[in-house]
Amino acid sequence: MQQTSTNRLKTALLLFPVAGLLSGIAFYFAGRDDVAGIAWFIGVVPVLVALLVEILRSLWRGEVGLDIVAALSMTAALTFGETLAAIVVAVMYSGGTFLESFAEGRARREMHDLLSRVPRTATLHRNGGLEEVPLDDIELGDLLLIRQGDVVPVDGSVSSDVAFVDTSALTGESLPVRLSRGADAMSGSTNAGEPFELTATRCAKESTYAGIVRLVEEAQHSKAPMARLADRWSLGFLAVTVAIAFAAWWFTGDPIRAVAVLVVATPCPLILAVPVALVAGLSRAAHFGVLIKGAGPLEAMARIRTLILDKTGTLTDGRPQIVLIDSHDDMDKDEILHFAAALDQASKHPVAQAIVAAAKARDLVLSVPSEVVEIPGEGVVGNVDGHKVIVGGDDFVAQRVGRASGDHPVGAPGSVLVAVAVDGQMAGYLVMADPLRKGISAMLARLRREGIARILLATGDRAEVAEHVTEGLGLDGIRAELTPDQKVLLVLTECKNGPVMMVGDGVNDAPALAAADVGVAMGARGAAASAEAADVVLLVDRIDRLGSGIEIARRARHIAMESVVAGISLSVAGMIAAALGYLTPVQGALLQEAIDVAVILNALRALWIVPHDEMAGQE
Known part of the structure; x- marks a missing residue:
C-alpha cells in the first residue's frame, strides 16, 4: 500500500511540471510571454517543495545528498527569471524519480512473481477421497495430490513412480526436472507433467518456498553501501559545483552563468543509477537461483577475495x-x-x-x-x-x-x-x-577467474578425510577438525587479508556465515539456521550457481561504477562549458538531464546480465 502511494506521488510530481511546461509553451507561441512564465513558475513549485521536504528529512537523518544541487538550480533559475530552465529541471528531476520507480519495479518483477505464486491450498488424500485444505492444515506424512500445473505447496518426497517439475521460478532451469519415487520435491516448483502424489516432509511454514518468500521480503528493503558512498561524494560534488558557479559569477559579473552552472550540475537521476544497477543485479541473481538478501551483500559479494568452503553438503553432496x-x-x-x-x-x-x-x-x-x-x-x-x-x-x-x-x-x-x-x-x-559434487573442479577454476585469490576448506571432519576428498582440487589450505567457534576464528583471521565469503549448509556453519563479509547457505537441503544467518542463499542444490552469483554481482557493480564515473565526468565538463558561456540555463538543463537519463538507462543494463556459463549452455 505504501509503495503504491509513493508511486502515485511520483507520477503526480511528473505530470504537474509536464503540464506546466506544455501550457507555458502554448502561451509562449501565442505571444503571451508573461503568462508562459507564470505557468512555468507554477509547474516548478510542487516539485521544488517536495524536493525541499526530502532534503530536510535527509538532513534530519544526518545525510547530505546530491538533491541539494537540484534544489539550488531550480531556486536560482526562478530567482533570476529563468523559469523555462527551472521547469525543464523540474520535469527531468521528477522524470528521474519516476524512472527510478519504474526501474525498481521492473527489476523486482521476478521477485514479486515469486511472492504471487505462493499457493494457498492443497489437495489432500483424506478418508478415501480428495479434499481441498488450507496449507496450515497439512501435517508431516500427509499424502497430497499435485495436479498438472499446480505449484508444489510444501516440501515432500515423491510417492508416485515419476514426476516432472518445472523449477525455473526457483533455479532458472529451462527444462523440467525428472524426479523418481522417493526423490525430494521442492515447494514452489510447478508440476509440468502428469498428476503425482507427494508425501509431506515439512509443514507449510517450514518449507523451502515459505522460507524463500521471507528472504525475498527482507531483500526488498535494503540500501546499498555504494548508494551511501554516493551520498558521501555529494559533499565534494556540491562544493565543486558552488565553487564553479561562484567563480563564473565573480569573474564575469553575470549571474545567469552561475544559474547555468547549477542547472548543468543537477545530478538528480545520477544518484539513482547505483541502486537501480544493484537492484537489477538482485533480480538477475534470483533468476539464476541465487537469492541475495539485499543490495549491500551484493556489493560486498562483488569484492570477495577469499572463499572458505565447508565440506559435507557443500563441497561434497552430503549424502552417502x-x-x-x-x-x-x-x-x-x-x-x-x-x-x-x-x-x-x-x-x-x-x-x-x-x-x-x-x-x-x-x-x-x-x-x-x-x-x-x-x-x-x-x-x-x-x-x-x-x-x-x-x-x-x-x-x-x-x-x-x-x-x-x-x-x-x-x-x-x-x-x-x-x-x-x-x-x-x-x-x-x-x-x-560422500563424493565431491559434480563439476566442483570447474566451479573452483571459474571462481579463480572471477578474482578469488584464496580458496580454503573448513571442516569438522578428520584431516585425512578432508585431504583425501579434496585431493587434486588445488585448494590454498585445509583446516580440519574445527569446532563452530574455530570456524568463526578462521573467518575473522582471513578477513584481515580482504573480504571473505563463507559457504556452508549446517547449523554448525551458521556462526561462521554470520561472521563473514558474505555468508552463503545451501538453501535447498541446508539447515534453517544457516539460511537465516547467511547473506546469500542458493535456492537449488548446486554450488556451481555460486559462480553465477559472483559474476552477476561484479558485473552489476561494474555497471554502477560506470554510471557514476560517466555521469560525474560529463556533469563537470558541462559545468565548465556553462561557466565559459557556451551553454544557456535552458541548454544546460537539457544537456544535463539527457546525460542523467543515459546514465540511468546504462544502469538498467544489469537487468540483462547473463553469466558466461549460462551463455555457453544456451549456445
Missing part, C-alpha cells in the same frame, strides 16, 4: 553413495545390492536410505521384506524372497555368520563399509562414500 560393490564367492553385484536394498526399505537410517536409492536408480525391483528386526546403529536382519539377509557393520554381520571381522576391502578415508550376508554366508560389501 555406493562407490564400490565387493562380491564374495562371485555373487552378482546387482543381486547383493537387491538383497541389501530390499531389507533396508524397513530402516530409516541415512545409509540404508542411500542404499535403497542406489538400487532404485539401477531400476532394481525391490521385494517387500518380512520378519525385520533392526538393532539401532548396528544393522538389520530379516527375510527377503525366502532368504535370511543381514545388513550392517562388519562386526555386526561377522558375529552372526561366524566369521572374523576385518576380512574386507580397505576403503578410502571417510568411506563406510556395509556388510551383506545371505543365508548365513558372507555375500559382499557395499563401500559408501
Whole structure:
C-alpha cells in the first residue's frame, strides 16, 4: 500500500511540471510571454517543495545528498527569471524519480512473481477421497495430490513412480526436472507433467518456498553501501559545483552563468543509477537461483577475495553413495545390492536410505521384506524372497555368520563399509562414500577467474578425510577438525587479508556465515539456521550457481561504477562549458538531464546480465 502511494506521488510530481511546461509553451507561441512564465513558475513549485521536504528529512537523518544541487538550480533559475530552465529541471528531476520507480519495479518483477505464486491450498488424500485444505492444515506424512500445473505447496518426497517439475521460478532451469519415487520435491516448483502424489516432509511454514518468500521480503528493503558512498561524494560534488558557479559569477559579473552552472550540475537521476544497477543485479541473481538478501551483500559479494568452503553438503553432496560393490564367492553385484536394498526399505537410517536409492536408480525391483528386526546403529536382519539377509557393520554381520571381522576391502578415508550376508554366508560389501559434487573442479577454476585469490576448506571432519576428498582440487589450505567457534576464528583471521565469503549448509556453519563479509547457505537441503544467518542463499542444490552469483554481482557493480564515473565526468565538463558561456540555463538543463537519463538507462543494463556459463549452455 505504501509503495503504491509513493508511486502515485511520483507520477503526480511528473505530470504537474509536464503540464506546466506544455501550457507555458502554448502561451509562449501565442505571444503571451508573461503568462508562459507564470505557468512555468507554477509547474516548478510542487516539485521544488517536495524536493525541499526530502532534503530536510535527509538532513534530519544526518545525510547530505546530491538533491541539494537540484534544489539550488531550480531556486536560482526562478530567482533570476529563468523559469523555462527551472521547469525543464523540474520535469527531468521528477522524470528521474519516476524512472527510478519504474526501474525498481521492473527489476523486482521476478521477485514479486515469486511472492504471487505462493499457493494457498492443497489437495489432500483424506478418508478415501480428495479434499481441498488450507496449507496450515497439512501435517508431516500427509499424502497430497499435485495436479498438472499446480505449484508444489510444501516440501515432500515423491510417492508416485515419476514426476516432472518445472523449477525455473526457483533455479532458472529451462527444462523440467525428472524426479523418481522417493526423490525430494521442492515447494514452489510447478508440476509440468502428469498428476503425482507427494508425501509431506515439512509443514507449510517450514518449507523451502515459505522460507524463500521471507528472504525475498527482507531483500526488498535494503540500501546499498555504494548508494551511501554516493551520498558521501555529494559533499565534494556540491562544493565543486558552488565553487564553479561562484567563480563564473565573480569573474564575469553575470549571474545567469552561475544559474547555468547549477542547472548543468543537477545530478538528480545520477544518484539513482547505483541502486537501480544493484537492484537489477538482485533480480538477475534470483533468476539464476541465487537469492541475495539485499543490495549491500551484493556489493560486498562483488569484492570477495577469499572463499572458505565447508565440506559435507557443500563441497561434497552430503549424502552417502555406493562407490564400490565387493562380491564374495562371485555373487552378482546387482543381486547383493537387491538383497541389501530390499531389507533396508524397513530402516530409516541415512545409509540404508542411500542404499535403497542406489538400487532404485539401477531400476532394481525391490521385494517387500518380512520378519525385520533392526538393532539401532548396528544393522538389520530379516527375510527377503525366502532368504535370511543381514545388513550392517562388519562386526555386526561377522558375529552372526561366524566369521572374523576385518576380512574386507580397505576403503578410502571417510568411506563406510556395509556388510551383506545371505543365508548365513558372507555375500559382499557395499563401500559408501560422500563424493565431491559434480563439476566442483570447474566451479573452483571459474571462481579463480572471477578474482578469488584464496580458496580454503573448513571442516569438522578428520584431516585425512578432508585431504583425501579434496585431493587434486588445488585448494590454498585445509583446516580440519574445527569446532563452530574455530570456524568463526578462521573467518575473522582471513578477513584481515580482504573480504571473505563463507559457504556452508549446517547449523554448525551458521556462526561462521554470520561472521563473514558474505555468508552463503545451501538453501535447498541446508539447515534453517544457516539460511537465516547467511547473506546469500542458493535456492537449488548446486554450488556451481555460486559462480553465477559472483559474476552477476561484479558485473552489476561494474555497471554502477560506470554510471557514476560517466555521469560525474560529463556533469563537470558541462559545468565548465556553462561557466565559459557556451551553454544557456535552458541548454544546460537539457544537456544535463539527457546525460542523467543515459546514465540511468546504462544502469538498467544489469537487468540483462547473463553469466558466461549460462551463455555457453544456451549456445
